Amino acid sequence: MPNLYSIQRFFSKHRTGMLFLAPAVALNLVFFIQPLIRVIQMSFYNWRVIGTNKFLGLGNYQRLVNDPLFWRALSNTVIYTLVVTPGIFLLALALALLLNRKLPGTNVFRTIYFVPVAISFVVSSLVWLWIFNELYGILNYGLSSLGLISSRISWLGSTWMARISVSLMVVWKTAGFSMMILLAGLQGVPVQVYEAASIDGASTRQRFLYVTMPMIRPTFILALMISLIGSFLAFDHFHVMTQGGPANGTLTIVMYIFRTGFEYFNLGYGSAMSIVLLVILIVLSVIQTRFLDSDNVE
Amino acid sequence: MRRLSIFVLVMIMIAAVTGLAMAQTIVVWDREVQTEETVALFNEKMKAEGSSKRAEFQLVPYEQQTQLFLAALAAGNAPDVISLDIILHPYFNSLGAFLDITDRINALDYRAALPEGMLHLGEAEGRYYGIPYTVDLSGLVWNKELFREAGLDPERPPETWDELIEYAQKLTKTNDSGEVEQYGFAIVGTSAGWQMFGFMPVVWSFGGDLLNADGTEVLIDSPESIEALQMWVDLIHKYKVAPLNSATWQYSDVYNGFVTGRVAMMLSGNYNIITFKEDAPHLDFGITFIPRASDGGHASFSGGNLMAISRDTKQADLAWEFVEFAMSEDIQVEVWAKSGALPVRTDLFDNKYFAQDSRFAVFADILEVARAPYSTKYNELYAPMLTAMQRAMMGEITPEQAYKDAANEMERVLQY
Amino acid sequence: MKLKKWQVVGFYLTNTLLAIAFLAPILWTLMTSLKPTHQILTYPPRLLPERFTLEHYRTILSVNDAEFLRYVVNSLIVTSGTIFVVIVVSSLAGYAFAYLRFPGINVFFVAILATMMVPFQSLLIPLYGFMQKIGLLNSYFGLVLMYSTFQLPFCVFMMRNSFASLPPSLRESALLDGCTEAQVFRKIYLPLSLPGFATVLVYSFMTSWNEFLMALTFNSNVKVQTLQVGLTNYYLSRYRTSWEMITTGSIITMIPVLVVFFVLQRYYVRGLTSGAVK
Numbered sequence: 001m002p003n004l005y006s007i008q009r010f011f012s013k014h015r016t017g018m019l020f021l022a023p024a025v026a027l028n029l030v031f032f033i034q035p036l037i038r039v040i041q042m043s044f045y046n047w048r049v050i051g052t053n054k055f056l057g058l059g060n061y062q063r064l065v066n067d068p069l070f071w072r073a074l075s076n077t078v079i080y081t082l083v084v085t086p087g088i089f090l091l092a093l094a095l096a097l098l099l100n101r102k103l104p105g106t107n108v109f110r111t112i113y114f115v116p117v118a119i120s121f122v123v124s125s126l127v128w129l130w131i132f133n134e135l136y137g138i139l140n141y142g143l144s145s146l147g148l149i150s151s152r153i154s155w156l157g158s159t160w161m162a163r164i165s166v167s168l169m170v171v172w173k174t175a176g177f178s179m180m181i182l183l184a185g186l187q188g189v190p191v192q193v194y195e196a197a198s199i200d201g202a203s204t205r206q207r208f209l210y211v212t213m214p215m216i217r218p219t220f221i222l223a224l225m226i227s228l229i230g231s232f233l234a235f236d237h238f239h240v241m242t243q244g245g246p247a248n249g250t251l252t253i254v255m256y257i258f259r260t261g262f263e264y265f266n267l268g269y270g271s272a273m274s275i276v277l278l279v280i281l282i283v284l285s286v287i288q289t290r291f292l293d294s295d296n297v298e
Numbered sequence: 299m300r301r302l303s304i305f306v307l308v309m310i311m312i313a314a315v316t317g318l319a320m321a322q323t324i325v326v327w328d329r330e331v332q333t334e335e336t337v338a339l340f341n342e343k344m345k346a347e348g349s350s351k352r353a354e355f356q357l358v359p360y361e362q363q364t365q366l367f368l369a370a371l372a373a374g375n376a377p378d379v380i381s382l383d384i385i386l387h388p389y390f391n392s393l394g395a396f397l398d399i400t401d402r403i404n405a406l407d408y409r410a411a412l413p414e415g416m417l418h419l420g421e422a423e424g425r426y427y428g429i430p431y432t433v434d435l436s437g438l439v440w441n442k443e444l445f446r447e448a449g450l451d452p453e454r455p456p457e458t459w460d461e462l463i464e465y466a467q468k469l470t471k472t473n474d475s476g477e478v479e480q481y482g483f484a485i486v487g488t489s490a491g492w493q494m495f496g497f498m499p500v501v502w503s504f505g506g507d508l509l510n511a512d513g514t515e516v517l518i519d520s521p522e523s524i525e526a527l528q529m530w531v532d533l534i535h536k537y538k539v540a541p542l543n544s545a546t547w548q549y550s551d552v553y554n555g556f557v558t559g560r561v562a563m564m565l566s567g568n569y570n571i572i573t574f575k576e577d578a579p580h581l582d583f584g585i586t587f588i589p590r591a592s593d594g595g596h597a598s599f600s601g602g603n604l605m606a607i608s609r610d611t612k613q614a615d616l617a618w619e620f621v622e623f624a625m626s627e628d629i630q631v632e633v634w635a636k637s638g639a640l641p642v643r644t645d646l647f648d649n650k651y652f653a654q655d656s657r658f659a660v661f662a663d664i665l666e667v668a669r670a671p672y673s674t675k676y677n678e679l680y681a682p683m684l685t686a687m688q689r690a691m692m693g694e695i696t697p698e699q700a701y702k703d704a705a706n707e708m709e710r711v712l713q714y
Numbered sequence: 715m716k717l718k719k720w721q722v723v724g725f726y727l728t729n730t731l732l733a734i735a736f737l738a739p740i741l742w743t744l745m746t747s748l749k750p751t752h753q754i755l756t757y758p759p760r761l762l763p764e765r766f767t768l769e770h771y772r773t774i775l776s777v778n779d780a781e782f783l784r785y786v787v788n789s790l791i792v793t794s795g796t797i798f799v800v801i802v803v804s805s806l807a808g809y810a811f812a813y814l815r816f817p818g819i820n821v822f823f824v825a826i827l828a829t830m831m832v833p834f835q836s837l838l839i840p841l842y843g844f845m846q847k848i849g850l851l852n853s854y855f856g857l858v859l860m861y862s863t864f865q866l867p868f869c870v871f872m873m874r875n876s877f878a879s880l881p882p883s884l885r886e887s888a889l890l891d892g893c894t895e896a897q898v899f900r901k902i903y904l905p906l907s908l909p910g911f912a913t914v915l916v917y918s919f920m921t922s923w924n925e926f927l928m929a930l931t932f933n934s935n936v937k938v939q940t941l942q943v944g945l946t947n948y949y950l951s952r953y954r955t956s957w958e959m960i961t962t963g964s965i966i967t968m969i970p971v972l973v974v975f976f977v978l979q980r981y982y983v984r985g986l987t988s989g990a991v992k
Binding site for chain 1: 879
Binding site for chain 2: 048049050051129130133134135136150151152154156157162239242243245246247248259261262263264265266267
């Protein structure tokens with residue numbers, strides 16, 4: 001039996017924290033958890049929009065386990081994430097370090113790297129699709145005019161080329177955003193710490209590894225997580241640039257969920273896939289936040 | 299307390315007033331901007347007649363069409379009138395989303411001018427739940443300038459696939475380093491919808507089909523269907539008149555290739571007459587039937603929208619008044635034909651806009667041979683179709699294997 | 715730290731090359747928006763227009779009695795409302811996650827983070843029904859609350875990191891001096907977290923300004939439509955990619971985001987110049 005007194009004590013002791021948290025939790029409960037519960041409920045049904053829904057128990061989840069396309073889509077998504085994340089990160093970190101100084105023009109360069117972030121995924125996919133076109137795209141035209149390639153490259157012609165080309169677009173599109181987060185993190189590193197390290201004879205490389213990296217780790221992990229989750233939920237750019245092809249080679253998990261729900265009208269099955277995806281992502285992030293918290297004093 | 303009661307009273311009055319206004323307003327959804335114009339004209343007409351009836355338009359982009367409609371349907375907030383992709387109607391009719399308008403349709407004096415094939419897709423158990431509102435037909439376009447350059451008669455497009463292959467070989471040009479500079483023919487390989495709109499008529503012309511008439515049996519692995527796919531793959535790999543990577547070519551790639559003169563022939567539709575004029579005013583092109591198998595007849599896919607009235611509407615009469623307005627000559631000709639689309643009523647093909655461009659005339663004949671498959675699982679069926687097409691086009695598997703796999707997958711879908 | 719001369723030269727050289735690479739596709743977009751329609755699809759590709767034209771910009775700005783302006787106003791209302799709610803809510807929550815932890819608080823953290831782990835399309839049907847029930851369809855307020863909820867994970871995380879990077883001793887000594895928690899938060903920690911705020915503001919502005927699916931779903935009435943939704947009225951054509959309108963629309967919509975970023979980035983350098991905290 002719960003001890004009322006201790007519950008009361010718990011609340012009064014942590015009242016301030018709870019009050020600070022209350023608005024965020026309220027929004028979360030009403031506009032996210034509440035519809036999410038409905039999605040969970042839908043995942044147990046053959047859900048028919050109007051009329052009677054048929055209860056399937058774990059039927060949709062069983063179907064998912066035996067659906068080769070679900071696993072194909074999941075592995076495509078994991079591969080894509082593994083290709084694109086290091087790309088975004090290396091570039092973003094390089095940009096942030098490069099621009100974390102006070103030279104004239106730095107502001108302008110920062111804004112330039114942020115420019116692609118400001119347009120939508122759909123539009124940049126359309127533009128890159130046009131740039132990538134094998135026959136009359138400006139990229140092949142430019143490269144061959146400069147004599148850099150002797151035959152036209154089919155940028156979206158095979159599964160791997162398509163993955164790499166789409167990743168290239170995504171790196172271009174999102175590196176500026178990760179750069180922004182990392183820059184904010186770099187501000188947390190007091191100049192004195194660098195100076196002290198320099199005086200102690202630390203090399204640039206040592207300063208980066210032992211001073212910069214540990215201090216920006218929280219923001220680094222935030223940026224990494226945003227980019228990981230973003231890649232896992234990739235939809236628009238594949239939808240526009242490859243439509244999942246060739247032969248489902250770039251079908252992502254969210255594309256498959258979208259098709260299942262809104263093209264094939266299996267809303268219950270689509271919901272079940274969303275829930276499985278959510279569980280996978282929560283597990284991944286809990287591992288990440290643990291990693292982050294291990295260093296923070298509670 | 300007093301203040302509260304005044305507040306409540308005011309709220310009730312506001313609710314009543316808006317409620318009254320609402321009672322005279324219907325909501326119309328479509329993916330086409332022309333319908334926005336139609337709604338504006340309808341409101342103008344109502345105003346001129348001194349009526350307080352109004353329609354309110356919402357543009358629903360194609361990609362979001364089903365999401366939004368399902369959400370609104372589930373919430374009991376469906377629009378009074380919706381114009382929806384024709385192939386989706388069998389599914390929504392299986393849910394009972396729409397109002398039975400059979401008697402209203404049969405009472406129309408131009409009833410005979412409505413394409414039967416399209417009406418059929420809005421039919422369930424002998425009753426009509428949708429009326430053909432817009433129509434898109436697939437055809438073949440060819441670049442007359444490139445025909446001339448290749449020494450072909452620019453006024454004589456290919457009639458059969460054998461002719462198309464012969465012409466396409468003459469129209470395919472290679473540069474010094476062995477790369478193809480101009481393709482005789484290009485294929486849309488990425489979109490499932492295009493495999494139906496463009497390729498299904500090819501299958502039909504060979505005597506094959508996707509499904510039997512009531513959508514219960516899969517026919518895509520019949521010898522005739524496989525023969526059609528074999529010919530398609532041969533265009534790429536044997537005759538090399540279509541891009542090697544056709545499986546990854548999108549509609550926009552094919553379209554832009556045609557507009558820039560690097561593709562001589564493509565499958566397309568009536569709507570290109572107007573888009574080509576905008577994008578390439580000097581392009582000299584023709585449009586005609588999709589070629590046929592040498593022993594088969596021409597075929598075409600009839601896409602487009604049916605207009606339906608929501609089952610939940612509280613204003614069925616006003617909704618129908620709007621539908622009739624949208625079907626009238628004022629709209630079908632003065633809005634649709636004017637914008638380069640086809641009027642859906644065959645009695646309106648003879649109009650002043652089509653008189654200005656002889657290229658529209660052929661579509662009256664194409665409409666005669668056009669059809670669309672009927673299935674409540676249409677979208678789910680065409681996914682395996684796309685995979686099969688792409689794998690065959692890439693040369694990964696034989697056409698026979700591709701359609702056998704597709705048929706297995708489709709049969710599984712039909713069982714669910 | 716003084717940079718050597720070769721370092722400065724290297725800095726500008728690298729940045730210039732990178733800038734060209736980053737800008738090339740955007741310049742291509744800009745040039746396209748300045749070409750007459752029939753010059754857009756040509757081979758070989760034409761880098762510069764034969765003649766520059768502003769006709770597409772004029773079309774977008776003037777069509778239907780300049781309804782474009784109404785979309786801009788709607789977008790501004792929703793965007794600024796969201797920024798306000800998000801900043802208040804996420805800084806409070808970020809502070810709690812950084813300093814006012816209690817057993818079990820991580821459950822809330824995960825719940826908030828989970829918001830960005832569900833494809834929004836899956837939530838669309840239940841959310842639409844709910845919004846209709848509580849009467850928030852077609853309202854600015856409904857969209858603001860929805861945007862705020864889905865922007866919280868990033869913003870809360872960001873503010874939490876921002877507060878956590880400040881020394882906890884500041885808070886402890888202020889509390890000993892008799893300040894309340896609210897005072898510590900408002901007077902000490904908020905002013906010191908400018909880079910975090912700048913990031914949250916840019917993120918929230920950009921996300922709300924560019925959001926499409928929720929705006930289309932929940933604010934379908936033309937009176938409350940936002941810019942991204944309104945622009946589809948010009949793009950939309952099933953058969954023809956309307957390059958002139960797509961490129962023009964994107965150039966127009968990206969400008970405010972870039973201005974906000976450009977203006978706010980001085981807060982990123984402020985930490986460097988002031989030598990951070992004592």
